[in-house]
Amino acid sequence: xxxxxxxxxxxxxxxxxxxxxxxxxxxxxxxxxxxxxxxxxxxxxxxxxxxxxxxxxxxxxxxxxxxxxxxxxxxxxxxxxxxxxxxxxxxxxxxxxxxxxxxxxxxxxxxxxxxxxxxxxxxxxxxxxxxxxxxxxxxxxxxxxxxxxxxxxxxxxxxxxxxxxxxxxxxxxxxxxxxxxxxxxxxxxxxxxxxxxxxxxxxxxxxxxxxxxxxxxxxxxxxxxxxxxxxxxxxxxxxxxxxxxxxxxxxxxxxxxxxxxxxxxxxxxxxxxxxxxxxxxxxxxxxxxxxxxxxxxxxxxxxxxxxxxxxxxxxxxxxxxxxxxxxxxxxxxxxxxxxxxx
Amino acid sequence: xxxxxxxxxxxxxxxxxxxxxxxxxxxxxxxxxxxxxxxxxxxxxxxxxxxxxxxxxxxxxxxxxxxxxxxxxxxxxxxxxxxxxxxxxxxxxxxxxxxxxxxxxxxxxxxxxxxxxxxxxxxxxxxxxxxxxxxxxxxxxxxxxxxxxxxxxxxxxxxxxxxxxxxxxxxxxxxxxxxxxxxxxxxxxxxxxxxxxxxxxxxxxxxxxxxxxxxxxxxxxxxxxxxxxxxxxxxxxxxxxxxxxxxxxxxxxxxxxxxxxxxxxxxxxxxxxxxxxxxxxxxxxxxxxxxxxxxxxxxxxxxxxxxxxxxxxxxxxxxxxxxxxxxxxxxxxxxxxxxxxxxxxxxxxxxxxxxxxxxxxxxxxxxxxxxxxxxxx
Numbered sequence: 187x188x189x190x191x192x193x194x195x196x197x198x199x200x201x202x203x204x205x206x207x208x209x210x211x212x213x214x215x216x217x218x219x220x221x222x223x224x225x226x227x228x229x230x231x232x233x234x235x236x237x238x239x240x241x242x243x244x245x246x247x248x249x250x251x252x253x254x255x256x257x258x259x260x261x262x263x264x265x266x267x268x269x270x271x272x273x274x275x276x277x278x279x280x281x282x283x284x285x286x287x288x289x290x291x292x293x294x295x296x297x298x299x300x301x302x303x304x305x306x307x308x309x310x311x312x313x314x315x316x317x318x319x320x321x322x323x324x325x326x327x328x329x330x331x332x333x334x335x336x337x338x339x340x341x342x343x344x345x346x347x348x349x350x351x352x353x354x355x356x357x358x359x360x361x362x363x364x365x366x367x368x369x370x371x372x373x374x375x376x377x378x379x380x381x382x383x384x385x386x387x388x389x390x391x392x393x394x395x396x397x398x399x400x401x402x403x404x405x406x407x408x409x410x411x412x413x414x415x416x417x418x419x420x421x422x423x424x425x426x427x428x429x430x431x432x433x434x435x436x437x438x439x440x441x442x443x444x445x446x447x448x449x450x451x452x453x454x455x456x457x458x459x460x461x462x463x464x465x466x467x468x469x470x471x472x473x474x475x476x477x478x479x480x481x482x483x484x485x486x487x488x489x490x491x492x493x494x495x496x497x498x499x500x501x502x503x504x505x506x507x508x509x510x511x512x513x514x515x516x517x518x519x520x521x522x523x524x525x526x527x528x
Numbered sequence: 529x530x531x532x533x534x535x536x537x538x539x540x541x542x543x544x545x546x547x548x549x550x551x552x553x554x555x556x557x558x559x560x561x562x563x564x565x566x567x568x569x570x571x572x573x574x575x576x577x578x579x580x581x582x583x584x585x586x587x588x589x590x591x592x593x594x595x596x597x598x599x600x601x602x603x604x605x606x607x608x609x610x611x612x613x614x615x616x617x618x619x620x621x622x623x624x625x626x627x628x629x630x631x632x633x634x635x636x637x638x639x640x641x642x643x644x645x646x647x648x649x650x651x652x653x654x655x656x657x658x659x660x661x662x663x664x665x666x667x668x669x670x671x672x673x674x675x676x677x678x679x680x681x682x683x684x685x686x687x688x689x690x691x692x693x694x695x696x697x698x699x700x701x702x703x704x705x706x707x708x709x710x711x712x713x714x715x716x717x718x719x720x721x722x723x724x725x726x727x728x729x730x731x732x733x734x735x736x737x738x739x740x741x742x743x744x745x746x747x748x749x750x751x752x753x754x755x756x757x758x759x760x761x762x763x764x765x766x767x768x769x770x771x772x773x774x775x776x777x778x779x780x781x782x783x784x785x786x787x788x789x790x791x792x793x794x795x796x797x798x799x800x801x802x803x804x805x806x807x808x809x810x811x812x813x814x815x816x817x818x819x820x821x822x823x824x825x826x827x828x829x830x831x832x833x834x835x836x837x838x839x840x841x842x843x844x845x846x847x848x849x850x851x852x853x854x855x856x857x858x859x860x861x862x863x864x865x866x867x868x869x870x871x872x873x874x875x876x877x878x879x880x881x882x883x884x885x886x887x888x889x890x891x892x893x894x895x896x897x898x899x900x901x902x903x904x905x
Contacts, residue, residue, distance in 0.1 A: 253829055254854060298903035299833055 188302040189213045190348065193288060194242065194250075196235030198370040199351055200307030201242040202359045205366050206350040207305050208246055215301070216243040216250045219292065221259040221283070222381040242368050253295065255287055262286035264381060271418050272396045274444035275510025278335070278484075279379050285338045293343060303346050308332045311352035312344055313520055319471050320344035324519040327355040334484050337514040337524030338468050389419060401447035403428070406440070406456060417447045422508040423457060440506065458503040464496050464513050467525035474523060479516040482507050482527070488516055496525070530885040532842045534724075534878030535671060535701060535818060540767070541726035541879070547770040548728065551763035559760050560749060569762050576769025583772040584699070584718050585709030586735045592755045593733050593765050597700040600719035600734035601625035603745060603756065604696040605663060607734075608717070609633050611741035612694075614662025617654060619646050619677070620861035626665045626698055627857075643812055644675045644862045646682060655689045663694050668702035668712060672858040672874055673808050674818035676706070683714025694740055700724055700732075704775055704878070705783050705815040716740045722764065726879060727771030731764035778879075786877050787816035793875060793886050794819045800894045807859065807872055822872040826900045831873055834896035840889055844873050 190212045192204040208214045218239040236252055243250035263282045270277035288306065296304045309325035309332045322339050325331040339347065351359050356375075363371035377384070382391050392398060393416075401417030402410050414420055414427060424439045428451045440457050441450040467473075479488035480498055490501040493515060507513060507527040514524035531539075551572065557565030559573050574588070581588040594600045605616055606629055616635035618626050621644045630637065638654050641647045646666050655661065664686060669676045679697050686693050696717035699708055704725035712718050717740060721732035736742050736755060748757030775782075791810075798804050803824035808814055823831065828844035835842055844856070859869040875889065 251833060257855070294903060294905075295827075295830055298830055298900050300837075300899065 187211050187213060189300065190215075190303045190305050191292075191296045191299070191301045192216050192305045193292060193307075194218050194239040195307070195376070196238035196242075196370065196373075197307065197376060198363050198368070198373050199309065199359055200239070201368045201370045202354075202362050202366075203305055203307035203348075203350045204242065204248065205246055205362070205368065207348065208248060210350075212303075214246075214248045214305075216246075216248055217292075218250070218252050219259075219287065220252055220254045220256055221287065222264070223256045224381060225383055225386075226380055238370050238373065242370055245366070245368055253292070255291055258291055259283065259287055267379075268392060268395045270510055271392055272444075274418060274442050276421050276508040277510050278512050279381070280335045280484075281338070281512050284335055289336075289339060289343050289347075293346070296346075303348055305348035305350055307351055308336060308349055309352060309356075310336055310349050312347065312349055315471075321470050321517075322521040323352075324516075325352045329485075330356050331485075333516075333521050334481055334486075334512065334514050334524075337512065337521050339470065339521075340468065341471060344470065389416065392416075392418065399444070399447045401449055403449045403451055405437075406450065406452045411451065414449055417442060417444055417449060420449050422506050454505075457505040459506050460500060460503055462498045462500070462504070462507050462513070463528050464498060464525035465528045467496065467523055469523035470521055474515065478522060479518070481514045481516065482511060530840045530888045531880065532840060532875040532877065532885070532889060534881070535674075535874060535876035536843055537723045537729065538704070538726060538878040539880050540723070540728055541771060541774055543774060544727055544767045544770045548763040548767040551766050555762070557762075559762060560751060569760075572766050573760050573762060576765045576772075579769035579772040580720070580733050581735075583703070583708060583776055584712065584720065584735050586718070586737065589753065590735050590737055591733050592736055592752045593731065593760055593768075594756060595730055595761070596723070596732040597623070597698065597719055597721035598625040600700075600721065600732045601665075601696075601698050602629050603734050604717040604719060604736075605629040605633070605635075605665060606745045607736070607742045607755070608663045608694055608696075608740065610743035610745065612662045614660040615658060616663040616665065617658070617661055618665040619667070621670055621672075621675075621858045622665060622667055623671055623698055623700070626667070626696075630665065640861050642863050643808060644670055644673055644858055645813075646677050648678075648681065648685065651682070652685065652689065655685070655693075661690060661693045663696060665696040665698065668697045668699040668706065668708070668718075669815045670858060671701045672818075672856060673820045673862075674701070674815035675808060676702070676711075676813045676815060679712050680710075680714050687714070702815060704779065705786075705817060707779070722768040722771055725771055725775045728764045728767040731761060731768040733768070782879055783816050786879075786881065789881055789883070789886050790816055790819050790877055793877075793889060794821065796890050797821060797893060800890065801897050804897075807862075807864070817877045819875040819877070820872060821875070822868050823897045824868070824871055825904060826871045826897055827905070828871055828873045830900050831871075831893075831896055834899065835892060838892040838896070840892055842873055842875050 190207050194200040194216045204216050218236050240250045263279050267277045267279045309330040311323040313321045313323040322333050324333050382388050398416035398418050401414045403412040405411050420439050420442050422439055428437045428439055437451040438457055439449050440452040475494050478493045480491045481488045492499045509528055511527045513527050515522040557569035559570040577588045577591045580591050616630045618630045619640050620637050621640050666677050666682050683695050694716040697712050697715045698719045700721050703720050716737045718735040723729040744755050746757050751757050805822055807820040856869055
């Protein structure tokens with residue numbers, strides 16, 4: 187038996203994760219992080235989510251606590267999200283939250299409070315290698331796989347982490363929640379970025395925090411072909427809003443130059459590159475070079491490439507990866523590490 | 529279980545529960561009715577009214593029963609503003625039940641000194657520079673630290689400088705410890721609540737002195753002399769009255785017993801745990817029940833977690849609706865830096881606190897702090 191702290195968001199996955207850890211005979215305490223103090227789709231401070239987690243813990247007869255990490259969340263997740271956009275990068279706030287909040291601050295606290303292990307309701311698994319080291323492996327339910335946003339987990343984290351629902355499909359998770367009479371059994375999956383509401387969206391969120399710059403749109407010849415409201419909001423590869431006058435084929439943003447407020451559009455083939463540079467790489471175990479599978483978005487298809495000294499050489503030319511986007515390296519279904527496109 | 533969160537809520541006195549019981553089980557009357565059962569309920573409410581009036585030094589007709597401290601605070605501010613208009617002013621260390629309505633009505637929040645007390649100089653400047661101040665709200669004793677405001681001095685100052693301004697004081701945390709008759713003399717409106725001095729939750733009162741312009745916010749049947757409509761919560765009000773009687777008789781004895789326990793708790797913790805200090809100086813003018821201590825390099829949330837694991841209930845600043853601990857606006861107003869504030873907890877004592885509980889805390893807290901310090905941030 188271990189003392190396990192389960193991070194509970196108030197959703198069905200972490201509810202079932204807590205139930206499974208308890209069923210295994212561990213001493214389980216549920217904890218919900220208060221992260222975002224502003225408006226969200228589940229109400230101010232996400233109070234209804236905290237309530238759901240608390241009520242699930244009552245049903246499971248385990249203790250529930252709330253940790254306030256909202257200042258840290260602002261500092262490590264929200265502020266960098268805003269400043270990344272301001273400089274034309276494409277940030278992934280869920281990854282930064284996992285990196286700095288759940289698997290750093292919370293992980294640290296789990297140890298300081300005398301717990302043996304942390305468990306979360308992520309759809310991913312932990313695989314033990316023949317040499318006894320660990321790797322993060324894709325979830326059984328590939329449509330729900332979250333390994334992409336967890337690529338930063340190293341040996342120190344993986345060795346004290348439990349991912350109890352990684353072996354279950356989402357349907358199985360919901361069935362279990364129903365059997366256990368957990369109130370979150372039919373709760374819809376959370377969508378997108380937790381601090382951005384569906385009603386107001388990303389534009390509105392950023393517009394309140396940074397000045398957004400109207401920009402001109404030029405083609406590859408340098409001829410001005412249109413305009414955008416906010417150059418900071420354009421992502422490389424974006425098609426929406428790029429269908430400019432004169433063109434017959436669909437056009438894509440192939441370059442975003444925030445300082446000069448200019449977006450360059452081109453044909454799909456203008457986006458193709460042979461290689462992509464990455465930086466800030468972290469590894470599950472050790473630095474890796476050689477053949478890898480590379481995933482460049484949360485639910486993107488992994489593509490074959492060779493990694494050498496922070497450069498990805500694609501087997502087939504690929505669309506440019508937007509700077510700031512996370513790039514994750516796999517060996518089959520197992521995460522080797524990841525970094526950020528630059 | 530060691531309970532050191534009396535400032536959040538102190539256990540209901542058994543005499544209070546006993547006094548309340550018949551009003552659940554035997555007497556169904558609505559105090560607004562005309563028959564015998566209604567009259568006996570009315571009499572019970574009025575007897576409680578007399579007890580609360582005596583506690584605060586008011587006339588019975590000046591007592592408005594409310595659902596508790598928050599409603600009393602809101603009603604004080606909104607009630608005066610609705611009748612009189614003008615600008616409300618409060619200190620930066622007030623309870624959110626005062627801060628929020630003051631902010632919402634475009635009022636001003638004046639800074640405090642480094643102890644969290646009203647700064648009479650700044651306050652005088654504000655009085656002289658702002659037009660049409662209708663209401664000033666300054667709490668009797670602070671809920672986080674126990675620091676006491678000189679309410680009578682504020683009243684005197686207002687009489688001299690701004691005689692048209694009314695004074696409200698939130699005495700919720702002071703009731704068990706200070707003689708409100710003396711300490712709140714000159715205040716026009718006073719808020720109290722039962723569960724901070726042995727009464728039940730859900731019963732409080734706002735004292736509205738004669739001549740204070742006042743318009744109800746909750747309207748309906750015109751109860752409480754049209755200052756707060758709604759059928760009175762008879763059992764809870766009876767309990768509030770009983771608690772008022774008890775605390776008036778026992779306050780002095782209780783205060784000296786709790787002061788001794790609190791002082792011992794503070795002194796020994798400071799001696800046992802390195803890098804620990806009082807948020808307020810030992811000799812500052814503060815209520816007896818609160819030991820507010822900072823343990824350097826520790827996160828209060830983690831410390832409270834470990835204390836709970838060992839059977840000690842306490843708290844840090846105030847809890848928000850989600851149950852998470854929030855950064856303290858009181859410590860911020862006192863100019864205490866973020867790191868220090870983040871490592872401070874409030875151990876609050878009350879009428880049930882025993883030597884054994886203090887001993888328990890003195891065993892558990894040093895061990896918990898050193899465990900956390902092994903994992904520096």
